[in-house]
Amino acid sequence: MSRRLLEQAMTEDAIMAYPSFEARGWEGISDLMVTYKQQLPGMRIVLTSNVEEHHGWVRLGGACLRPMGLYAGMVRTWLR
DSSP states (O other): OOHHHHHHHSOTTOEEEOSSOEEEHHHHHHHHHHHHHHHSTTOEEEEOSOOEEETTEEEEEEEEEOGGGOEEEEEEEEEO
16 A cells, blocks of 8 residues: 555554554554565455444454465454
């Protein structure tokens, strides 16, 4: 995801949280996406759940797909 798209989709103080890490702000979330693409080339995440709001957080789920569509796991993302 490009920095420009992040700026259109999220506020500057957005937080992306997972059980093992969190990223804060456009810069932190952008850096996270760059690292993800470098460590897992060709991997993509496909939305598998509704996007829900709960106590000020946005929650969504997705499936990680390897190149050629092979299933690699599931993700749950929390955004504020």
